[in-house]
Amino acid sequence: MKPLTLALAATTALTATAAMAQQTTLRIQTHYAPETESGRLAQEFFDKVQTMSNGEITIEPFFSSSVVKSVETFDAAATGILDCDMTGGGYQTGKNPAFQFVGDIMGGYDTPYQQLSWLYYGGGLEDAQELYNAYDMQLVGWWVYGQESLASTKPIAGIDDLKDWKFRSPPGMETKIFEKLGATPIVMDFTEIFTALETGIIDGADASGLANNVGLGLYDIGKFTNFPGFHSMPSDHLACNKAVWDGMPEHHREIMSTAMESLALRTALTFEKKNAEAAAQLAEEGVTLHEWSPEDRQAFRDAAQATWPEFATTPEAEALVESHLGYLTQLGLVSSE
Numbered sequence: 001m002k003p004l005t006l007a008l009a010a011t012t013a014l015t016a017t018a019a020m021a022q023q024t025t026l027r028i029q030t031h032y033a034p035e036t037e038s039g040r041l042a043q044e045f046f047d048k049v050q051t052m053s054n055g056e057i058t059i060e061p062f063f064s065s066s067v068v069k070s071v072e073t074f075d076a077a078a079t080g081i082l083d084c085d086m087t088g089g090g091y092q093t094g095k096n097p098a099f100q101f102v103g104d105i106m107g108g109y110d111t112p113y114q115q116l117s118w119l120y121y122g123g124g125l126e127d128a129q130e131l132y133n134a135y136d137m138q139l140v141g142w143w144v145y146g147q148e149s150l151a152s153t154k155p156i157a158g159i160d161d162l163k164d165w166k167f168r169s170p171p172g173m174e175t176k177i178f179e180k181l182g183a184t185p186i187v188m189d190f191t192e193i194f195t196a197l198e199t200g201i202i203d204g205a206d207a208s209g210l211a212n213n214v215g216l217g218l219y220d221i222g223k224f225t226n227f228p229g230f231h232s233m234p235s236d237h238l239a240c241n242k243a244v245w246d247g248m249p250e251h252h253r254e255i256m257s258t259a260m261e262s263l264a265l266r267t268a269l270t271f272e273k274k275n276a277e278a279a280a281q282l283a284e285e286g287v288t289l290h291e292w293s294p295e296d297r298q299a300f301r302d303a304a305q306a307t308w309p310e311f312a313t314t315p316e317a318e319a320l321v322e323s324h325l326g327y328l329t330q331l332g333l334v335s336s337e
Helices: 002-020 037-052 070-078 097-103 112-121 124-133 173-180 190-198 210-216 242-247 250-284 294-311 315-330
Strands: 024-030 057-062 084-086 137-143 149-152 166-169 184-187 204-208 224-226 236-241 288-290
Touching: 024 037, 024 070, 037 057, 037 210, 037 250, 057 250, 070 084, 070 137, 070 236, 097 124, 097 294, 097 315, 112 124, 112 137, 112 250, 112 315, 124 137, 124 315, 137 242, 137 250, 149 210, 166 173, 166 190, 173 184, 173 294, 190 204, 204 210, 210 250, 236 242, 236 250, 250 288, 294 315
Parallel strands: 024 057, 024 084, 166 184, 166 204, 224 288
Antiparallel strands: 084 236, 137 236, 149 204, 149 224
């Protein structure tokens, strides 16, 4: 009877432990379609979190901004319509221009690894967290796929081709930079790009990295692009409702943060490969890939960096620009003179 008693006791203990296991359910929206590389990586992240938590964390994903528009995702999470926002800080520049400098600094870092290094080892996460917390949100982490490429129905071989070039732009500082270079940026939602390009409302689009643009079908219409990219390297974020985040068990928060670090690395590594494959594929399909000259690239960087202080019109934005410039100088990407 003793072994049976022990077995029953063990079963009772396991049942009690299972009953005590804390459950977290998160509704997360991303602007990416599931067919894109970033969409696939997002799903991999969701699966990994559920596996690592042994099913204690359940994620209900919404792709392609299917609940609210991309720019509205942050507010939907802050107000409880969703739990987490998996778009990017750049969509929230209307709240505070400081979000530009956690969303897409533009003309700054050369690689995802440099940008992630600022977040995790340059004081960026602490600085950005104050900004997010002020809007009842918690920044969990970033995933950065690298430099973006444009899509265009007209050649974009260099700075001169930007004159009167009408293109989809995300909101924020980018519109100011491209206007200085003679282009005509039109702000529209990420999900509207294909139709606008197809109907000729725009000549081109700043959408995503080369491989994601292929997944969106942009090069079925626009037969010109630039590669490698240089102008924009957005930091897609995972930001959660702060009350929801604070209410999660500590080990659930740790799982989410660690999984985001994994997603960041896997994203950067994946796009190193996928963008190169996409470039080869597009060249075979007759798409023209323009590699901008060092002089034209520098002209863009100069225009971008000259715009940073113009856009840093709040104390929070000024502090983030100062933080970035300090780290960029340390990395040798900005002159200390």
